[in-house]
Amino acid sequence: MTVYDVIxxxxxxxIYIADDGREITSGYAGDFxxxxxxxxxxxxxxxxxxxxxxxxxxxxxxDIALIVLCEGVQPDDNLLAKVKIQGFNVIxxxxxxxxxxxxxxRALR
Amino acid sequence: MSESIHLVFNVDGNNFASAGTASEEVKSKLKMIGISSAxxxxxxxxxxxxxxxxxxxxxxxxxxxxxxxxxxxxxxxDHGKGIEDIEQAMQPGWSTAPDDIRALGFxxxxxxxxxxxxxxxxxxxxxxxxxxxxYMTIKFN
Numbered sequence: 001m002t003v004y005d006v007i008x009x010x011x012x013x014x015i016y017i018a019d020d021g022r023e024i025t026s027g028y029a030g031d032f033x034x035x036x037x038x039x040x041x042x043x044x045x046x047x048x049x050x051x052x053x054x055x056x057x058x059x060x061x062x063d064i065a066l067i068v069l070c071e072g073v074q075p076d077d078n079l080l081a082k083v084k085i086q087g088f089n090v091i092x093x094x095x096x097x098x099x100x101x102x103x104x105x106r107a108l109r
Numbered sequence: 110m111s112e113s114i115h116l117v118f119n120v121d122g123n124n125f126a127s128a129g130t131a132s133e134e135v136k137s138k139l140k141m142i143g144i145s146s147a148x149x150x151x152x153x154x155x156x157x158x159x160x161x162x163x164x165x166x167x168x169x170x171x172x173x174x175x176x177x178x179x180x181x182x183x184x185x186x187d188h189g190k191g192i193e194d195i196e197q198a199m200q201p202g203w204s205t206a207p208d209d210i211r212a213l214g215f216x217x218x219x220x221x222x223x224x225x226x227x228x229x230x231x232x233x234x235x236x237x238x239x240x241x242x243x244y245m246t247i248k249f250n
Contacts, residue, residue: 034219057129
């Protein structure tokens with residue numbers, strides 16, 4: 001599935017989309033950044049409520065395809081500026097992490 | 110490519126926002142010379158964890174990187190307070206990071222274990238009150 005498909009499945013708000021055709025093969029949910037780096041697979045969608053600038057660095061370095069901010073969380077100003085510079089995909093959904101992951105998993109299958 | 114590429118970065122100890130700059134530059138350099146994305150990912154994660162550690166615990170430091178045809182060697186050197194018990198520091202979940210750092214999403218005690226996980230060679234030399242040197246080698250597959 002693609003970034004575009006996830007946006008539709010979660011009825012999500014596009015915060016910044018650099019490439020809506022990027023392929024997504026799996027997902028990871030969590031807020032501790034080192035857990036994300038240790039366990040999130042490349043090309044995944046990452047579900048989190050963390051919204052500071054380090055989120056973009058982690059996602060970029062770990063080759064994550066899409067950041068999904070849950071519970072209606074918006075990026076702080078530094079994160080928004082950074083994703084625009086880096087050209088990264090970020091969306092926001094009103095769903096909490098559990099329900100966002102459930103909807104994502106249904107679409108993935 | 111010549112025998113090796115030598116890069117030196119200053120890691121700013123007061124700036125969380127700029128942490129990762131060195132890792133990002135190394136990542137682009139490796140991409141440019143055609144290293145596989147799986148290997149680049151290992152390098153980027155291990156180095157970023159090291160950068161973050163230097164910002165959290167040591168007030169910054171230096172990252173010295175040598176890229177060879179078959180591997181990358183990274184030295185992260187700081188003049189921070191040092192690590193009292195390296196074996197304990199290597200335990201997943203062990204962390205001395207303060208609450209404000211945890212609020213940013215760091216301090217889960219997974220930094221050093223991640224660095225070891227993603228590298229082929231990993232060594233820490235540390236002296237309390239003097240500083241810490243972390244040596245990492247990642248072989249290109």
